[in-house]
Amino acid sequence: MKPAAFDYHRPATLAEAIDLMERFGDSAAAISGGQSLVPLMNLRLSPSDQLVDVSRLAELQQTRDLGDSVFLGAGLTHAMFEDGAAPDPANGLMRQAASHIAYRAVRCHGTIGGSVAMADPAADWPAVLLALDAAALVRGPMGERRIAMDALLTGTYTTSLETGEIITGFEVPKLPADARTSYVKFNRKVGAFASSLAVAVRQGEALRLVLAGAGPRATLLAATAAAFIAGAPKTSVRNTLAGEVALIVEADDPYACALHIATILRAIEEIS
Amino acid sequence: MKMTEISVRVNGVAMKSSVEPRTSLADYVRETCGLTATHLGCEHGACGACTVLVDDVLTRSCLKFAAMCDDRHVTTLEGLANDPLTDLLRQCFHESHALQCGFCTPGMLMAARDLLRRNMTPDEITVRNALAGHICRCTGYSGIVHAILLAASRLKPDD
Amino acid sequence: MFVADVRLPGLQDIAFVRSGVAHGRLLSVNKPADDRERVFTIDDFDDLNVLEAGPELEAFRQSPYPALASGKVRYVGQAIAACVATTRARAEDLAERVEVEIDELPAVVDAVAAMQPGSPRLFENWADNAFIARTISAGDLNLFSASPMRLKRRFRMNRHATVSLEIRGVVAHWDARLEELVVHLSTQGGHVMRLGLARALGLPENQVRVIAPDVGGGFGGKNRLLPEEIAVCAIALKVGHPVRWIEDRREHLLASVHCRDHHYDLTVCFEPDGTLLGIEGDVHIDAGAYALWPTGSFMEASMAAGNLPGPYRMKALRVNTFTVATNKAPMGPYRGVARPGACFAIERMVDEVAQHLGIEPYEMRKRNLVKRTEMPYVTVAGLKLDTGDYHDSLDTAAKMIDISAIRRRQKERKPGEPRVGIGFAVYTEQSGHGVVEWSKRKSRVVPGYESANVRMLPDGSVNISVGVQNHGQGHETTLAQIAAHELGIDPSQIRIRYGDTATTPFGFGTFASRSIVFAGGAVGVTSRRLAEKIRLIGAHLLQAAPESVRIENGAVLSDSGSVGFGEIARAANIRQEMLPEGMEPLLEFTGTYEPKESAGVFSYGTHAVVVEVDEATGGVKILDYAVSEDCGTMINPMIVDGQVQGGISQGIGTGLYEEIPFNADGQPLATTFGEYMMPCATEIPTVRIAHSVTPALVTEYGVKGVGEGGAIAPPAALANAVADAFRDCKASFNETPLTPRRVWEAAQAAMTRMEAAAETRA
Numbered sequence A: 001m002k003p004a005a006f007d008y009h010r011p012a013t014l015a016e017a018i019d020l021m022e023r024f025g026d027s028a029a030a031i032s033g034g035q036s037l038v039p040l041m042n043l044r045l046s047p048s049d050q051l052v053d054v055s056r057l058a059e060l061q062q063t064r065d066l067g068d069s070v071f072l073g074a075g076l077t078h079a080m081f082e083d084g085a086a087p088d089p090a091n092g093l094m095r096q097a098a099s100h101i102a103y104r105a106v107r108c109h110g111t112i113g114g115s116v117a118m119a120d121p122a123a124d125w126p127a128v129l130l131a132l133d134a135a136a137l138v139r140g141p142m143g144e145r146r147i148a149m150d151a152l153l154t155g156t157y158t159t160s161l162e163t164g165e166i167i168t169g170f171e172v173p174k175l176p177a178d179a180r181t182s183y184v185k186f187n188r189k190v191g192a193f194a195s196s197l198a199v200a201v202r203q204g205e206a207l208r209l210v211l212a213g214a215g216p217r218a219t220l221l222a223a224t225a226a227a228f229i230a231g232a233p234k235t236s237v238r239n240t241l242a243g244e245v246a247l248i249v250e251a252d253d254p255y256a257c258a259l260h261i262a263t264i265l266r267a268i269e270e271i272s
Numbered sequence B: 001m002k003m004t005e006i007s008v009r010v011n012g013v014a015m016k017s018s019v020e021p022r023t024s025l026a027d028y029v030r031e032t033c034g035l036t037a038t039h040l041g042c043e044h045g046a047c048g049a050c051t052v053l054v055d056d057v058l059t060r061s062c063l064k065f066a067a068m069c070d071d072r073h074v075t076t077l078e079g080l081a082n083d084p085l086t087d088l089l090r091q092c093f094h095e096s097h098a099l100q101c102g103f104c105t106p107g108m109l110m111a112a113r114d115l116l117r118r119n120m121t122p123d124e125i126t127v128r129n130a131l132a133g134h135i136c137r138c139t140g141y142s143g144i145v146h147a148i149l150l151a152a153s154r155l156k157p158d159d
Numbered sequence C: 001m002f003v004a005d006v007r008l009p010g011l012q013d014i015a016f017v018r019s020g021v022a023h024g025r026l027l028s029v030n031k032p033a034d035d036r037e038r039v040f041t042i043d044d045f046d047d048l049n050v051l052e053a054g055p056e057l058e059a060f061r062q063s064p065y066p067a068l069a070s071g072k073v074r075y076v077g078q079a080i081a082a083c084v085a086t087t088r089a090r091a092e093d094l095a096e097r098v099e100v101e102i103d104e105l106p107a108v109v110d111a112v113a114a115m116q117p118g119s120p121r122l123f124e125n126w127a128d129n130a131f132i133a134r135t136i137s138a139g140d141l142n143l144f145s146a147s148p149m150r151l152k153r154r155f156r157m158n159r160h161a162t163v164s165l166e167i168r169g170v171v172a173h174w175d176a177r178l179e180e181l182v183v184h185l186s187t188q189g190g191h192v193m194r195l196g197l198a199r200a201l202g203l204p205e206n207q208v209r210v211i212a213p214d215v216g217g218g219f220g221g222k223n224r225l226l227p228e229e230i231a232v233c234a235i236a237l238k239v240g241h242p243v244r245w246i247e248d249r250r251e252h253l254l255a256s257v258h259c260r261d262h263h264y265d266l267t268v269c270f271e272p273d274g275t276l277l278g279i280e281g282d283v284h285i286d287a288g289a290y291a292l293w294p295t296g297s298f299m300e301a302s303m304a305a306g307n308l309p310g311p312y313r314m315k316a317l318r319v320n321t322f323t324v325a326t327n328k329a330p331m332g333p334y335r336g337v338a339r340p341g342a343c344f345a346i347e348r349m350v351d352e353v354a355q356h357l358g359i360e361p362y363e364m365r366k367r368n369l370v371k372r373t374e375m376p377y378v379t380v381a382g383l384k385l386d387t388g389d390y391h392d393s394l395d396t397a398a399k400m401i402d403i404s405a406i407r408r409r410q411k412e413r414k415p416g417e418p419r420v421g422i423g424f425a426v427y428t429e430q431s432g433h434g435v436v437e438w439s440k441r442k443s444r445v446v447p448g449y450e451s452a453n454v455r456m457l458p459d460g461s462v463n464i465s466v467g468v469q470n471h472g473q474g475h476e477t478t479l480a481q482i483a484a485h486e487l488g489i490d491p492s493q494i495r496i497r498y499g500d501t502a503t504t505p506f507g508f509g510t511f512a513s514r515s516i517v518f519a520g521g522a523v524g525v526t527s528r529r530l531a532e533k534i535r536l537i538g539a540h541l542l543q544a545a546p547e548s549v550r551i552e553n554g555a556v557l558s559d560s561g562s563v564g565f566g567e568i569a570r571a572a573n574i575r576q577e578m579l580p581e582g583m584e585p586l587l588e589f590t591g592t593y594e595p596k597e598s599a600g601v602f603s604y605g606t607h608a609v610v611v612e613v614d615e616a617t618g619g620v621k622i623l624d625y626a627v628s629e630d631c632g633t634m635i636n637p638m639i640v641d642g643q644v645q646g647g648i649s650q651g652i653g654t655g656l657y658e659e660i661p662f663n664a665d666g667q668p669l670a671t672t673f674g675e676y677m678m679p680c681a682t683e684i685p686t687v688r689i690a691h692s693v694t695p696a697l698v699t700e701y702g703v704k705g706v707g708e709g710g711a712i713a714p715p716a717a718l719a720n721a722v723a724d725a726f727r728d729c730k731a732s733f734n735e736t737p738l739t740p741r742r743v744w745e746a747a748q749a750a751m752t753r754m755e756a757a758a759e760t761r762a
């Protein structure tokens, strides 16, 4: 189980990295922690044969206070969040999520940027960042752009990143101290990807409810959130939720629906 | 075949090597450096047998290319031959019957040492969580968990 | 040092081209034009023999399994061609360039459907897809029609892999000086593998040397000769440099030994008071595409049937067994062989009857378990349970787990809180079975004995070579303990050697919970012979009568003096003139051992587990796990505990996590640890273990085997516990692994049934 041959590039600057990514186009892949990409390469499931190592780019390691929000570099590892070495503008939600991703050694290398770019439908970061209403900052041949999480995630393992674009980091709004969050992950064993992941972020009358592990990408459950905030009775919130979940779960799969309903209801309960 | 030149300090020894970019760190230490304490049990990050340290950070050597470790310090279990904490763990593994076939043991020792360096007084749940992603097919883990707790109980603050 | 750590000059790697389809006619294999001589197909070897495999029974149909596919492919992952290159990565590059043309045929993926008329067939010359079909019946068969009550259930234990952490591996080269093929092989029994390899390659056995260095777990999976191993050796004979193949995890899950995969369709007969009468029905074993040399997986069916009555006083048994060929990787043995499935079926059945009659499952077992006073007890299936107290085992486990506390907790549970359940499973573990049992099974190789070579060197230190193969069982420790006991020296003066056919006496290897009985016995009796000779020499040197001396602490003692083993060994090895008149020099014996009776001795025990089940998600959490077991005399309690805990961990894997599902085309759906769930320290609890010791009567020291027992009962105990948690709605959990999905679906079905019933009543 060894990868196919590829060329390895380690640009010294972000600009150089973008040049390389643009030059090689579809055959290029950025590599950050490698914790998702290398397993795929070992199984010969990755088509890229030009690897651009972005793991040492200083720009991707930064964190900056932007006032209402915090900039978190794409290269920050899960372990940095777990250990409190990276700021957590979400009152502990990011730390909580980070510590439930994979295993310690994987967390020491896997990055928040790589996770989002990978866009695994069951991954933790895309769901958490979507619930936090974060945006990705992206640098490419045409300069920098800011993409809201909802617009970035397009489908199973796909994002709206263009050829040559690299995620430099995320703008994550600071949650007020009285905001309430919850993170409910159901998986087959500790460290495995979620069978169902529910993330809720509530600031007073604003509730963002996200479901992952269902459908092609993490999804906002707006109707359920609205029903809950409007004070609808429990059964009616549940029915709304069942309706939203049924739209996301592809096949006729009562168990999957029940599971997602269960994790979301638990998340709601925690922020009630 | 295009090669990449790397300089890596492996267990304190400066190495200059020319490697295929696709060479994993695991294959580099095993095949190029001849250090076979690092085992391969899955090559997709899920079993922990290949765990080493890169700049003192716990690393699945099957999920890193050697080329990415240029200028880094790599420590395999062989490099911890004189490490007091590893010695203590070895002793406690022995006393607790924490290995049967021994194939998982190098990775277990790496993870255990890393945990105790971060947390000298872990409880059982913390130990078990630190071992998540480390597969042992033989022991059923209880000896391993016991050994790590035993080592923690024997740790002196300056170890 | 493991096989993958062996370094030889000029070593090259092998990668296999494997079938992507489950069933098809192999039309062509096209080698890349620029690298033809580095790619091997079956056509490159006209001198390889295909070994007959499976039991030596006329009725057992042969499924010729060539080292590389020939004519047809019969499962996804079957090796078609082998590619040799300087690194594994380059060998895989080469493999990618080999073009394979296959005419796909309909796949056979369900063992029960495979026996229906009209099913596609794997082997055209077979009348149906059964390797063998047999009916096993015993006892008073009239009971089946006369029985006042009966219950019918289906059980299924799904297929998984053996998953030793060190995967398989072979390093082979031709030693031109000794003119022999040297094979480093990760195996549980090098001598038997040498026999198979030599036959397959057409070499005399004295030109094949098998070395098993450290072996990183086997569990049955390394106790069969697999085609890749033959292919690698055949290539080594051709290319003139060492070659190796180190299986990767994907290959392991795809194409290594698979296990379990039993289907049961059973009816149990019983009295209204819960007295079990008999059990009848069908057992289908999904054995995969080929029988593996030597014995295939044919024992699964007979052992499953034979163990269905469990340790219960049943009067009748009638089981139709079918060992079925399907388009899946061949099945082989895995820790517990067949008994986890049989235990799952019978122990679930006991709970189902208890539920049906409203009896506490514990009581139900008390009513039916064989009593101590009835021992030895021959079960209706003909297994002779030799010694032990099964009731005491059940009582001990019940006490450890505290049934009444759980019952209280269940009563006090408020809606919305997780459900809690308690489950029991009683098991027996036949071990130390020899000639009678294996020849009854028509085994191609009859592992009826083990051997040991015990040698004292001139300085008094001792080397013992054995034919078994440690791969985690601690043979160095236990065998040295036994020898030390017999020789009256410290275990530290003894070295145990195994794993090299060139230096160890023939033996069968380590499997079937046999090593402590057979190899322990061989080391014991042979050491005793050595001790006797030492004593005679010692008496001579002390000028004392042989009857008047004894051995103690590495010396021979008489009333007036003592002489150390060092001196005795010196005399025996290098100072022959000091020996008694006419005595042969050397302190070396090779001996064999078989137990006085070879039908086997039975370890047994009770597993008791408490689980918490999340009704909304189907998630199962183990809250407590207790075992009371009896494996006869324990040579080393720490090693016994290690075997029990490790076995249970594997049993929990079977029960809750591990599975390789297949789709309708025969594509396996778990080929990495992403899909194949391996439990880790966060999933496996530390088990509380209580021992009782009823020595066996027919083995040395009263030992019984202990390697497999732990793995037998967990699926049954867990499923019973989950069912107990849903007792109020009579849900049945009859298929492993109990994934959250299966648990939820079974519970949901039961609740729907109950609601419907309530409605009808209303």
Ligand SMILES: Cc1cc2nc3c(=O)[nH]c(=O)nc-3n(C[C@H](O)[C@H](O)[C@H](O)COP(=O)(O)OP(=O)(O)OC[C@H]3O[C@@H](n4cnc5c(N)ncnc54)[C@H](O)[C@@H]3O)c2cc1C
Pocket (backbone or CB within 6 Å): A029, A030, A031, A032, A033, A034, A035, A036, A037, A038, A039, A054, A074, A100, A101, A102, A103, A106, A109, A110, A111, A112, A113, A114, A115, A116, A117, A118, A122, A123, A124, A125, A165, A166, A167, A168, A191, A192, A193, A194, B044, B045, B046
């Ligand atoms: C055993 C195991 C279990 C896991 N369990 C979980 C889990 O439970 N939950 C979870 O969320 N994840 C899990 N993961 C995945 C893990 O979190 C990865 O670390 C993460 O998904 C990818 O981060 P990375 O930095 O390693 O990215 P890489 O593997 O380096 O890259 C991943 C992808 O992102 C691209 N990429 C990387 N960086 C950038 C960038 N800056 N800009 C644009 N594209 C980029 C790459 O080209 C590639 O396509 C698991 C991984 C393993 C091995």
Ligand code: FES
Pocket (backbone or CB within 6 Å): B039, B040, B041, B042, B043, B044, B045, B046, B047, B048, B049, B050, B051, B060, B061, B062, B063
């Ligand atoms: S070999 Fe690296 S984690 Fe298994």
Ligand code: FES
Pocket (backbone or CB within 6 Å): B098, B099, B100, B101, B102, B103, B104, B105, B135, B136, B137, B138, B139, C165, C216, C217, C472
């Ligand atoms: S001791 Fe064998 S895998 Fe852990």
